[in-house]
């Protein structure tokens with residue numbers, strides 16, 4: 737799994753502070769920006785976060801590259817509607833010799849891992865066989881419809897992999913570019929840094945949070961699962977490890 741920062745809004749905390757000041761000031765925007773240094777911006781951002789004046793932090797966005805994650809993760813992360821995603825297509829990119837995620841619990845059991853690897857091998861074998869059968873079928877149809885062979889070949893392959901991909905597993909690697917604004921990120925971290933989230937999306941969320949803290953430390957100072965800011969919101973479903981979780985995120989956000 738690889739999470740990288742592609743880009744982010746420059747001077748994020750200054751932009752947030754200026755947008756908040758603008759609401760209550762008759763100054764020109766240039767003047768507002770010129771009167772804000774890093775310290776003043778951080779103080780104002782801290783107050784805004786405490787007050788819950790969160791629309792101002794929507795002005796700041798972060799764009800991440802996320803690679804080597806499973807299609808299971810894809811289904812979970814794209815439920816976050818307040819983010820934008822571009823995802824590698826299995827309709828256009830042929831999946832033979834595909835790579836896949838091995839969940840740590842499966843990795844740690846030699847018998848489970850053996851069954852898992854056999855399943856992956858069978859999947860790719862089926863995928864390749866179905867692709868080849870469908871390519872032949874589509875090629876024949878396209879040529880009989882009058883298309884010349886040079887044009888028909890890539891079209892037949894595209895049509896074949898569109899259907900063959902149905903046998904590919906949830907474990908298949910995928911990659912995406914994802915853009916979140918800072919408010920959406922705070923919500924994302926609340927839900928996905930929680931121990932109740934699945935290990936894979938939690939790892940991605942933790943990596944994203946580390947990146948965000950380095951860039952906008954005041955915005956993300958209290959970021960993380962709900963229990964870092966108060967009682968555990970999971971009720972009876974709590975992981976029961978609140979002290980441990982709070983310590984982990986305090987160290988992360990304090991930069992210890």
Ligand SMILES: Cc1cc2nc3c(=O)[nH]c(=O)nc-3n(C[C@H](O)[C@H](O)[C@H](O)COP(=O)(O)OP(=O)(O)OC[C@H]3O[C@@H](n4cnc5c(N)ncnc54)[C@H](O)[C@@H]3O)c2cc1C
Nearest residue numbers: 812815816817818819920923924926927928930932933934
């Ligand atoms: C531990 C865990 C288990 C889960 N299990 C399941 C499951 O079993 N089945 C399942 O289907 N999903 C499941 N989910 C997904 C979950 O229900 C959410 O779809 C997902 O976490 C996205 O959260 P969100 O809606 O807050 O984020 P976003 O879509 O990014 O929305 C952000 C916020 O914007 C507001 N918002 C967005 N859209 C609307 C809208 N249409 N109307 C009003 N307000 C809106 C809400 O305040 C929302 O919190 C699970 C999530 C977690 C963390």
